[in-house]
Amino acid sequence: SNNSSSQSLPQNNQSPQQQRPQPKKRAPHDFDFFETIGEGSYSTVTHAREKSTGKEFAIKILNKKHIIKEKKVKYVNVEKAVLNKIHNHPLIVRLYYTFQDSYSLYFVLDLAKKGDLLGYIRKMGSFNLECTKFYIAEIVTALEYLHRKNIIHRDLKPENILITEEMHIKLTDFGTAKIIENEEDNGRANSFVGTAEYVSPELLNDKATCKSSDFWALGCIIYQLLAGRPPFKGNNEYQTFQKIIKMEYTLPDEIPDVAKDLIKKLLVENPDHRIGADTPEGGGYEALKSHPFFEGIIWKDIHLQTPPELKPNP
Numbered sequence: 001s002n003n004s005s006s007q008s009l010p011q012n013n014q015s016p017q018q019q020r021p022q023p024k025k026r027a028p029h030d031f032d033f034f035e036t037i038g039e040g041s042y043s044t045v046t047h048a049r050e051k052s053t054g055k056e057f058a059i060k061i062l063n064k065k066h067i068i069k070e071k072k073v074k075y076v077n078v079e080k081a082v083l084n085k086i087h088n089h090p091l092i093v094r095l096y097y098t099f100q101d102s103y104s105l106y107f108v109l110d111l112a113k114k115g116d117l118l119g120y121i122r123k124m125g126s127f128n129l130e131c132t133k134f135y136i137a138e139i140v141t142a143l144e145y146l147h148r149k150n151i152i153h154r155d156l157k158p159e160n161i162l163i164t165e166e167m168h169i170k171l172t173d174f175g176t177a178k179i180i181e182n183e184e185d186n187g188r189a190n191s192f193v194g195t196a197e198y199v200s201p202e203l204l205n206d207k208a209t210c211k212s213s214d215f216w217a218l219g220c221i222i223y224q225l226l227a228g229r230p231p232f233k234g235n236n237e238y239q240t241f242q243k244i245i246k247m248e249y250t251l252p253d254e255i256p257d258v259a260k261d262l263i264k265k266l267l268v269e270n271p272d273h274r275i276g277a278d279t280p281e282g283g284g285y286e287a288l289k290s291h292p293f294f295e296g297i298i299w300k301d302i303h304l305q306t307p308p309e310l311k312p313n314p
């Protein structure tokens with residue numbers, strides 16, 4: 001045969017990719033399914049165990065017919081794309097496998113055995129300053145990683161901050177996240193609106209979200225951990241939105257002054273002026289992480305440190 005210079009396929013007609021051992025595709029019968037642990041708008045998250053290894057997972061099950069009927073295919077693709085962009089960050093829920101059967105799609109993910117942060121706020125009433133600093137520092141660390149990957153979460157809230165067996169966080173729920181393809185995309189108008197109490201003014205005023213919208217939500221979460229309730233809360237969504245647009249909130253005395261200062265620098269109407277924004281006024285993550293509120297926080301490998309024991313705000 002002529003030794004043509006072109007790369008000829010080996011006799012077994014397998015591509016190089018096919019020659020490498022591929023991770024075995026899983027299927028529903030590889031798992032035992034237990035209780036439902038969370039309900040999304042068009043999905044169910046179920047506790048499951050892989051039969052062959054005994055490893056426990058959370059499996060997000062999406063009904064294909066429902067997704068198509070509700071025109072949510074885009075969100076499912078965004079969620080999978082975002083989860084695949086995240087390479088094994090300790091403070092973000094990891095996607096291990098995906099597979100499907102005739103009815104459903106299955107996402108096999110980290111199991112956070114202690115539920116979500118909202119559960120702890122309800123149980124504790126509020127967090128003391130030391131605990132608030134630690135958990136906010138872990139959220140900032142996860143957020144910095146997402147923003148570096150040009151991902152905006154867009155729905156940051158206590159229900160999406162999961163707590164692991166070891167009492168560290170795992171950021172989750174990327175179905176409504178946005179991947180910023182290129183810089184000018186940052187802030188372009190779009191249709192999604194997050195959860196009322198954490199929605200930023202820019203989203204309500206000109207429907208534009210940017211990385212800084214996540215900093216607004218962060219300010220709301222710091223407030224909620226220390227005061228036991230979010231800063232903007234009306235009797236219904238419309239009233240909540242009104243308070244946000246009017247920047248109508250007060251800082252109760254149970255919030256320590258150092259936290260009041262940071263909250264005031266995050267709950268700023270102009271997203272470019274929020275501390276942490278990558279603008280001259282925002283100062284980027286450097287400015288946020290060096291704020292006196294984080295006094296005593298060691299940022300390096302925070303996920304390996306022992307979290308402070310949860311205590312309510314005195």
Ligand SMILES: C[C@@H](Nc1nc2c(c3cc(-c4cn[nH]c4)ccc13)C(=O)N=C/C2=C\CC1CC1)C(C)(C)C
Binds near residue numbers: 058110111115172
């Ligand atoms: C926010 C989310 N809630 C939850 N999402 C996930 C959980 C999860 C676990 C508990 C829990 C565990 N023990 N007790 C409660 C409660 C709520 C959970 C988990 O372990 N692993 C991955 C998850 C989500 C990953 C998937 C979005 C990509 C909603 C409400 C949307 C279902």
